[in-house]
Amino acid sequence: MTELITAVETVDVRFPTSADLDGSDAMNPEPDYSGAYVTIRTNRGAAGHGLAFTVGRGNDVQVAAVHALAELVVGQPVEEILSDLGGFSRRLTGDSQLRWLGPEKGVIHMAAAAIVNAMWDLYGRREGKPVWRLLSEMTPEQLVDLVDFRYLEDALTRQEALDILRRSEPGRAERTSRLLREGFPAYTTTPGWLGYSDEKLVRLSRQAVADGFPQIKLKVGASIEDDVRRMRLAREAVGPDIRIAVDANQAWGVPQAIAWMKRLASYDPYWIEEPTSPDDILGHALIREMVAPIKVATGEHTHNQVMFKQLLQAGSLDILQMDASRTAGVTENVAILLLAAKFGIPVCPHAGGLGLCEMVQHLAMFDYVAVAGTHEDRVIEYVDHLHEHFTDPVRLRGGRYLAPTAAGLSAELRPESLAAHTFPTGAVWDRKVPA
Amino acid sequence: MTELITAVETVDVRFPTSADLDGSDAMNPEPDYSGAYVTIRTNRGAAGHGLAFTVGRGNDVQVAAVHALAELVVGQPVEEILSDLGGFSRRLTGDSQLRWLGPEKGVIHMAAAAIVNAMWDLYGRREGKPVWRLLSEMTPEQLVDLVDFRYLEDALTRQEALDILRRSEPGRAERTSRLLREGFPAYTTTPGWLGYSDEKLVRLSRQAVADGFPQIKLKVGASIEDDVRRMRLAREAVGPDIRIAVDANQAWGVPQAIAWMKRLASYDPYWIEEPTSPDDILGHALIREMVAPIKVATGEHTHNQVMFKQLLQAGSLDILQMDASRTAGVTENVAILLLAAKFGIPVCPHAGGLGLCEMVQHLAMFDYVAVAGTHEDRVIEYVDHLHEHFTDPVRLRGGRYLAPTAAGLSAELRPESLAAHTFPTGAVWDRKVPA
Numbered sequence: 105m106t107e108l109i110t111a112v113e114t115v116d117v118r119f120p121t122s123a124d125l126d127g128s129d130a131m132n133p134e135p136d137y138s139g140a141y142v143t144i145r146t147n148r149g150a151a152g153h154g155l156a157f158t159v160g161r162g163n164d165v166q167v168a169a170v171h172a173l174a175e176l177v178v179g180q181p182v183e184e185i186l187s188d189l190g191g192f193s194r195r196l197t198g199d200s201q202l203r204w205l206g207p208e209k210g211v212i213h214m215a216a217a218a219i220v221n222a223m224w225d226l227y228g229r230r231e232g233k234p235v236w237r238l239l240s241e242m243t244p245e246q247l248v249d250l251v252d253f254r255y256l257e258d259a260l261t262r263q264e265a266l267d268i269l270r271r272s273e274p275g276r277a278e279r280t281s282r283l284l285r286e287g288f289p290a291y292t293t294t295p296g297w298l299g300y301s302d303e304k305l306v307r308l309s310r311q312a313v314a315d316g317f318p319q320i321k322l323k324v325g326a327s328i329e330d331d332v333r334r335m336r337l338a339r340e341a342v343g344p345d346i347r348i349a350v351d352a353n354q355a356w357g358v359p360q361a362i363a364w365m366k367r368l369a370s371y372d373p374y375w376i377e378e379p380t381s382p383d384d385i386l387g388h389a390l391i392r393e394m395v396a397p398i399k400v401a402t403g404e405h406t407h408n409q410v411m412f413k414q415l416l417q418a419g420s421l422d423i424l425q426m427d428a429s430r431t432a433g434v435t436e437n438v439a440i441l442l443l444a445a446k447f448g449i450p451v452c453p454h455a456g457g458l459g460l461c462e463m464v465q466h467l468a469m470f471d472y473v474a475v476a477g478t479h480e481d482r483v484i485e486y487v488d489h490l491h492e493h494f495t496d497p498v499r500l501r502g503g504r505y506l507a508p509t510a511a512g513l514s515a516e517l518r519p520e521s522l523a524a525h526t527f528p529t530g531a532v533w534d535r536k537v538p539a
Numbered sequence: 540m541t542e543l544i545t546a547v548e549t550v551d552v553r554f555p556t557s558a559d560l561d562g563s564d565a566m567n568p569e570p571d572y573s574g575a576y577v578t579i580r581t582n583r584g585a586a587g588h589g590l591a592f593t594v595g596r597g598n599d600v601q602v603a604a605v606h607a608l609a610e611l612v613v614g615q616p617v618e619e620i621l622s623d624l625g626g627f628s629r630r631l632t633g634d635s636q637l638r639w640l641g642p643e644k645g646v647i648h649m650a651a652a653a654i655v656n657a658m659w660d661l662y663g664r665r666e667g668k669p670v671w672r673l674l675s676e677m678t679p680e681q682l683v684d685l686v687d688f689r690y691l692e693d694a695l696t697r698q699e700a701l702d703i704l705r706r707s708e709p710g711r712a713e714r715t716s717r718l719l720r721e722g723f724p725a726y727t728t729t730p731g732w733l734g735y736s737d738e739k740l741v742r743l744s745r746q747a748v749a750d751g752f753p754q755i756k757l758k759v760g761a762s763i764e765d766d767v768r769r770m771r772l773a774r775e776a777v778g779p780d781i782r783i784a785v786d787a788n789q790a791w792g793v794p795q796a797i798a799w800m801k802r803l804a805s806y807d808p809y810w811i812e813e814p815t816s817p818d819d820i821l822g823h824a825l826i827r828e829m830v831a832p833i834k835v836a837t838g839e840h841t842h843n844q845v846m847f848k849q850l851l852q853a854g855s856l857d858i859l860q861m862d863a864s865r866t867a868g869v870t871e872n873v874a875i876l877l878l879a880a881k882f883g884i885p886v887c888p889h890a891g892g893l894g895l896c897e898m899v900q901h902l903a904m905f906d907y908v909a910v911a912g913t914h915e916d917r918v919i920e921y922v923d924h925l926h927e928h929f930t931d932p933v934r935l936r937g938g939r940y941l942a943p944t945a946a947g948l949s950a951e952l953r954p955e956s957l958a959a960h961t962f963p964t965g966a967v968w969d970r971k972v973p974a
Contacts, residue, residue: 131635131638132635132636132639133635134635134636135635135636135639136636158636158639158640159635159636159639160636161607161634161636162604162607162636162637162639162640162647164603164607165603165604165607165640165646165647166640168599168600168603169597169600169646172596172597172599172600175596200566200567200568200569200570200594201567201569201570201571201593201594201595201596201597202596202597203566204567204570204593204594204595205593205600205645205646205649206645207789207816207817207840208816208818209644209645209818209842210640210641210644210645210646210647210648211604211640211645211646211647212597212600212645212646213645214640253792254792255792255793255815255816255819255822256792257792257793257794257795258792258793258794258822258825354642357688357689357690357691357692357693358690358692358693359692359693380690381642381643382642383643383644383842383843383845383846383849384690384845384849385820385821385849386820386849386852386853387690387693387849390693407644407818408818410816410818410819410822413819414818414819414820414821414822417821418821
């Protein structure tokens with residue numbers, strides 16, 4: 105009996121995080137961390153889990169987009185998909201009618217991410233390996249076959265991608281051992297949410313240093329006077345040697361971003377994240393030129409590999425922040441890691457939200473072992489929200505992510521969490537009205 | 540009694556156009572022209588109509604996105620919205636949770652377009668004017684108040700926008716009379732669909748010349764040998780003086796676009812449209828440099844004003860093809876017309892599909908009367924599909940659009956067409972399985 109995909113189930117899950125202003129920033133004052141949670145099932149009882157992250161209202165639209173793509177997947181043979189995951193991704197993003205909804209952007213692309221990630225989870229479970237390790241043991245040829253080069257060849261050819269992967273091939277085994285022993289560096293955004301009091305900011309900043317994090321991040325962009333005060337308090341709390349990144353979450357226009365960062369410069373911010381519209385490639389390039397040596401970081405809302413290609417070509421960023429479910433999942437992120445390696449730009453994945461830490465750790469660790477071959481200048485974002493709802497939550501020690509050892513992509517929700525947070529029928533929402 | 544919005548109704552309408560390969564191109568082999576059709580109603584019995592165009596599957600996702608935004612609109616006072624349509628648009632595109640689904644791209648942005656356009660339709664009906672005329676009679680200050688300058692100021696300031704509008708103010712009355720008398724130049728895509736036979740291509744090309752069109756357009760990009768043959772046949776059919784534009788609908792990478800156009804160059808193509816990914820600003824700039832004097836045209840998939848700003852800043856296009864429902868409707872299109880005027884680039888709107896000709900004629904005519912002040916180098920796309928389903932269909936004479944005189948935005952579907960094409964319950968779909 106051929107193994108076939110029998111179901112692509114999708115659940116609207118939402119967590120009422122707005123109640124505590126966890127996750128509050130200049131553009132997202134009251135997020136309810138949510139996801140279109142996907143489970144792919146086969147007729148042999150196998151399953152894989154993925155999700156597309158959203159911040160509350162509209163998660164039902166995200167679920168509708170998954171349903172639309174699911175029709176392309178149900179009934180397909182599993183072996184055929186796993187032997188050509190690049191082709192699978194191209195079928196999802198290239199459907200001649202559905203691509204009109206993007207193309208390759210917005211909810212339809214995030215829906216592709218949830219499905220692609222669920223297939224990688226299924227693949228990892230089948231092979232008994234965490235996805236970072238599964239990727240790290242693929243040959244350069246297999247990895248390059250995942251990439252859709254149609255729109256990339258003016259920046260990265262198949263041959264160049266192969267060369268990058270072959271260069272780092274000899275050290276894979278050694279870096280794998282080291283990763284398992286020492287973990288991967290992290291930074292924490294926990295102290296810096298915009299809705300937190302000064303007292304909470306200072307307390308959590310000190311805690312972050314005590315926990316061993318080399319870097320914290322503050323949200324900025326609502327009020328310059330507040331930002332100057334909060335930056336000063338944070339700098340006093342952590343001392344001169346801990347990096348402080350700041351994140352404007354797209355609040356500014358280009359001239360305003362430059363002016364604002366001049367005001368904050370005396371407190372030595374390490375990077376400014378999302379200073380303006382995520383679509384503004386040329387704007388980021390100008391900001392980067394004007395605020396140097398402060399670095400520019402962006403990527404969590406960069407919607408596909410064509411946009412990342414241009415951010416790199418235009419010299420718009422110092423730090424590339426890939427996201428687990430904004431672009432089309434693990435497969436497209438392999439292409440983005442290769443682009444970043446070609447241009448010599450470090451990848452520090454965006455995380456937090458719901459399950460993003462769990463998923464992106466696999467990408468950063470694969471990058472370390474088999475693509476960039478280093479974690480110098482690389483840190484994975486860490487936020488201590490909602491991990492308890494996952495069956496394989498991230499583990500941190502001394503400010504570092506420990507490498508996951510369980511099979512899959514670590515994106516499976518615990519059944520009781522899934523039931524309680526299903527919107528609007530779960531127990532948590534039964535008692536609340538959403539913000 | 541204050542006039543309030545009491546309903547934002549949305550219907551999934553689909554037309555089985557794939558049956559005849561009308562609308563077939565390199566990336567859309569079998570489109571079923573569709574729309575999330577929106578009707579806004581008030582407690583005084585007023586109504587306005589708009590739609591977001593899609594090509595079939597996934598139109599339900601588009602409908603779900605309209606539902607999500609509708610919650611922000613129902614119950615709002617009409618007068619307040621009409622006195623600040625710029626603010627209305629910013630509330631739709633800036634909702635702190637829903638913007639995560641974009642931001643300002645994909646189905647959530649197209650949903651904003653459908654609602655914003657329906658409000659403009661309602662406004663026009665209330666004032667007893669077609670929207671092109673309503674816009675053309677607004678003061679420069681009122682028009683500039685529509686624009687969200689947050690991400691534009693490095694390319695266009697409020698003052699510069701005012702200056703552009705004031706410069707063309709003196710000639711408004713004269714151009715309005717002339718427009719009513721002579722109409723606005725058009726070109727036709729009717730002959731060139733990829734699924735048509737050579738015989739049909741030649742026959743329809745000759746017909747286009749006989750009908751008075753100064754320009755036709757051919758779809759290309761599936762097979763270079765076919766394209767060379769079709770281009771030769773079309774050139775023979777229309778003679779040397781009729782412009783032939785070609786449209787690749789994103790089929791190529793950057794090097795491939797350049798190579799392909801070198802092959803077609805001897806037949807004197809006027810512009811190459813969508814040579815590559817619509818997101819590839821830098822790619823378009825390189826293609827433009829390499830294929831000159833053939834012009835580069837793009838914009839129907841350009842998802843917002845920040846992308847148009849960069850296409851203009853980077854010198855990526857010769858022709859800007861705005862769309863009625865890809866960006867957030869009339870309001871954002873006013874900003875895009877001002878950007879184009881600032882950079883001296885002519886706007887030739889994308890049309891065809893479902894109701895796009897009906898809507899974009901208002902934008903091009905407003906541009907002529909009150910922004911650019913000329914229709915030199917400007918043509919509106921024309922495709923002769925589905926007009927019979929609208930209550931105020933476009934009227935063409937001698938290859939020119941006649942200015943609409945009925946109040947509103949011309950996007951209202953006839954009730955019997957709406958009923959018959961409602962998916963999947965309407966009479967047309969009752970008999971068919973969608974492609």
